[in-house]
Amino acid sequence: MSIVDTAKQAAQGLLQSAMEKLVPLAPDSWIPGGVPDPLIARKHGLIGKPVSRLDGALKVSGGAHFSAEHRFDGMVYASLAYSTIARGRIVAIDSAEAQAAPGVVLVMTHHNAPRMAAPALFGSSPTAVGASDLPILQDDRIHWNGQPVACILAETQEQADHAVSLLRVTYAPEPATTTLEGAKANGIEPGVFMGGPLENTIGDAEGAFASAAHKVDHTYRTPRHNHNPIEPHAATLAWIGDELVIHDASQMVSQQAQTIGEVFGLKPEQVHLTSPYVGGGFGSKGLWDHQIIAAAAARLSGRPVRIALSREGVYRIVGGRTLTEQRVAIGACADGTFQALIHTGLTVITPHNAMPEPFILGTQSAYAAPNLLLKVEATRMDLLTNTFMRAPGEAVGTFALESAIDEMAVELGIDPVELRIRNEPEKDPTSGLPFSSRHIVEAWRQGAARFGWDQRSPVPGARQEGEWRTGMGCATGTYPYYRMPGAEARITLTRDGDTVRAKVEVAAAEMGMGTATTTAIVAAERLGLPIEAIEVGYGDSAIPGAIMAGGSQQTAAIGAAVIAAHTALVDELLALAGNDSPLAGLSADEVGSDEGGLAKLDEPGRRESYASILARAQRDSVTATKAGSAPLELMHWSMHSYSAVFCEVRVNAVTGETRVSRVLGAFDCGRILNPKTATSQFRGGIIMGLGMALMEETMVDDRSGRIMNPSLAEYHLPVHLDVPEIDVIWTDIADPHTPMGAHGIGEIGITGVAAAVANAVYNATGKRVRDLPITLDRLI
Template identity: 40%
Template sequence: MTTATRGAVGTAHTRVEGRDKVTGAARYAAEIPFADLAHGWLVLSTVARGRVRAVDTDAVLGMPGVLTVLHHGNAPRVDSDFIGMLGVPPDPSAALFQHDRVAHLGWPVALVVAETSEQAREAAESLVVHYETEPHDVAFSAGRESEGYPLDGHLPAVAEKGDLADRLAASAVVVDAEYTTPEEYHNPMEPHAATARWEGGRLDVVDSNQGTSWVAGELANLFSLDPAAVRVRSEHVGGGFGSKGVRAHQVGAVMAATVLQRPVRVVMTRRQMFSLAGYRSPTAQRVRLGADADGRLRVLEHRSLNQTSTVHEFVEPSAAAGRSMYAADAHHTASRIVRLDVPTPTWMRAPGEAPGSFALESALDELAERCGVDPIELRVRNEPAVGPVSGLPFGSRNLIACFREGARRFGWAERDPRPGVRREGRWLLGTGTAAASFPAGVGPSTAAVTAEADGTFTVRINAADIGTGARTALTLVAADALEVPTDRVRVRIGDSDLGPAMIAGGSTGTRSWSWAVQAAAEELRRSLVPGADIPPEGITARSNTAEAIGALAQKERHAFGAQFAEVAVDPATGEVRVRRMLGIFAAGRIVNPLTARNQLVGGMVWGLSMALHEEAVRDRASGGVYGADLAGYHVAAHADVPHIEADWVDDPDPDDPVGIKGIGEIGIVGAAAAVANAVWHATGVRHRNLPIRPDRVLMAGGDA
């Protein structure tokens, strides 16, 4: 395989849709005008478990502008018994109104449709729904591990190598610690929104999602339609982070458009997103590390428990984070789930790795402290030659290069390892580090590249640009493969009619689409005769990467990184301020340094936010989340975020045609651990429960 090295890829390029975004011209899902549009408003259950006894539709149907009220008694039937493109069945909360059961607080029980959104909202809020309530249970805790069970997700639940008890007994040093992370919510800035209509015998849906091939396929399955009869478009997407797949809003819009035979738009409110859009499960984790006195691991045991709903199994595979990281004679990891009366969690930026790395990389820091070994040196000593559990070779592994470069730039060599000894006014200061890794995956995609008669080129690939800069990256990849300047290339994305392609998820999007775009563009370039006329319809070359991807050899394929953080802790108020962060990544070829740096930093901001701020507290009495909005659920704001730097070492993936590994998730991995380790260094107190709130800092003491 050849690796493209010329021209545009690797040079900074502002976003091709940048002007539209800064002028307000870019239209997101709820902003595409439709004639005769009706507005749907979802009604969610006010009980956490039970059944709907009756829906008082009469009073609401008489309200001004109300067109219909859909509920389990009258809604069109859907078929949710299928496995979709991503290998999992749909979230049952998206299979609207098929029965009277209520599985959690905020379960969708009705959709009110009216001429205007004001009318729909008032009618929805007026709708009286009678319930038969049953006792509910939403109390997640580590103590419920025995009720849980292991579940294979996108990774196997359990991986075991070696004799745990024997190797623990042989360890000079043992770290045994429990960690927790809370419920966390994606909260993309753009709420989920969809407009559906029937147009020329086809279902036409304008949506905000992470992959229209995926969503179109799910809708075709749900409504038993020929896949060719479904078109889903999603041109601009205001963030996703794992939450934007098939959800109640699209299904409700399709049902209402079918019943009313006119376009219907359904937009989730911010508060509804806390019930309907998925979230990261809380985790309770236990890590046991056994090591020789010099820090060489004998034992790595990581057990994690997460919650899921009573209607759908979702595993947050936190325990799997260490399987590719560190070698140990006994290496036992297991992710388990417990079923509660809660909404179904889902993928959220670095599912598994984000909470798992908090626990594992904190435990490594504890081991370094116990052994009196520098945390970076500890990781060097435990660097594996091959996959610690799989035995497979690494595609490329430049973790230590990241640590060395990061240590140099962060000034790690001058660090005094003693905790709680640096004071600056009211602040205690500390620094911390942690490792990061995330799988480098790829999914089959198709692309078409057309040489137009006017000398330009059109790339058609059903990519999703959810803020990643994919549209721009693909422009650079295509320009290089065509050997033309970027201004002669236009990239069309976000339309299921463009053909099947991978989603924006799992850090696979830009890699998967680039592969297909490069293949089609190279094929086109080879077929063009210099100087020959291009016919009016242009000349098109197509690609499908399924076969090439299927032929990839089995390897440990991951991106890696080293995270550094400096914090200041006020022991009198418990306030923790992050003063600076640095992340150095080995994450494949970087297609567009301008947008890549931004995305990596964004991931690190997520790690900071996870470490210090984000926490949804579930009320055991009602079964719902307290303060389910952006005031009650704080995400890092401008004033929380210091100067953060991200950079990378040269690490092209040798088995990827463009050299890409994917960078969407690696930035968050290890970042929360780096902050927590810095808080320990500042105060001498270990914080094993996130977020590190002021009250936790105060209760733990630490005024050195």
């Protein structure tokens, strides 16, 4: 690092710390969201109405083309060979037979791969998204069991797959850390997440716990998980002149293009990455070795390449959620008031990544305890790098915390809903910031009434019909409101006679969350145009700005960018309107968009249509591009999505089989923009939570470090019959401080669910399961 970089970083660090001190103290009106978004007050438009997905017809008819469904002339197919040892060296690769096999175009190994930089590690710069910073096919080192060691290109997939089976790779294994015990013996380090330590200490939690009248103190374990989107990871790519064109499956379109460009020493404009359809991601659809290997092989062979990973291939090179061991200790008074809350524990990372599962994030703002100790520590194993998976931190952290709350409710003899409400904080317990919008108590009350919580017996095992014992459980879910910097929006109005259409472009990703549809709804309201007049562009690195479909922040990031671009557009239109317009002399903050044009805010009769403004200015179109404001609101308020999850299970007394018979999620996530797609987001998260509770586990062979169940037959996901009709309700109370009054909804659904199931299993059977998944053997 140069001295200039060091000085710049130091200056940024000082600025950051000054901001963190000043922003909380600033008046609300100085902060983005300090003045409510005008769309919050608009009650008669499309926002809040159920709108079917705009890309629905394409998806149900097979017309949406995913990454492995694009074609280039002369395209060849890639197949990968994966290491069978966890650590060591490649001694030799005998590829003679593979080279001679029919249709083979290229055998690429570390011997002949082009020289490439290692991908920049996620978070090391605003656009760096490498899941690890290991070099790819650059040397003979093996870092995990499953690491790609060779890539074969052939005219057909069958030929490439067959040729890979003909490779003979000889390894010199070295000792590897493939057991948790071994990793712990090697050492434990503080967990560092996004540049900061995962630790909060307030008061003397251990002291207060020791002297508390009522205590629970247990260890909870969660295993490794895989995302398992039904679309396996794939890319179809070509070098066209000096440009690398990639049809990819990406949750982070622009950042991924930038990071790949750096690997190959390209300028940002030399990588064009598109990803309009993504067949599920859940955190996994990012940059992994396969895109880089395919691009290198395409360059070496001079042929366009399709690389479509097999399902096993996804398990070998695309990391999942890592395991955790969490201690939760709560000390409380007889009235249920918490005196101490301790949530600490261990997670596993690899020598080359930066993602300790941050399981304390949800606990940081959950309950009002005067003494808090929260800490994540990490240890390292020689395995495939782990990564973000839906609600990283909260999904597994709420399992431990919310199970412990249930245990405390049993200890105190207080209803678990009531116990949570009694410990509701007035301000954020760790940051001290005021909450922007927290109506979790309403969610609890509404959810309990609708679910029939009063029918639950507090006595475990009280309800049995035949072999089946029935129980109810509940838990709080929580996920922070994020808005990442870097989002831009480009709005183009185009006139055709008296008709005006708008194109809104954002470098966002659509994995099925409904982003394209919701963006059109919001743009229609923002611009005062019918939704039929709106076209949304996304999933293309040629669009300005960088937006990530992660952290449940995409809708907020897009919302703020469109607000900024709309303001810029109004400026442009007023300049074009000139002195002959009814709007003459007005400034951008005096007018708004309404009914196909601009109108003075406090005098709606003073107006002019977009078509008229453009016609008089003899223009066919006008464009404005602008970045969203800096997300200072995150330092000014404590902002989160919340849920109250209720679950009813039936547990077979003979076999130990658990069936989930009812689930209700009561959500407090600001204003819901599109109830139809939002319901699917909530339900989808809940279903992933049911899988986490009852069946999901990525199994690693302790001896070899190899994943033992790399298939959808052996890694069990919830299927149709596992999923009851899921009831979803929401408070629909707008957050006055966010674009559209909305909060993120992509990850809140999974949080709390595993605890609600475990608590229901306890209520049904009297057995407390603290290790996920709750399989049959743990109940008989």
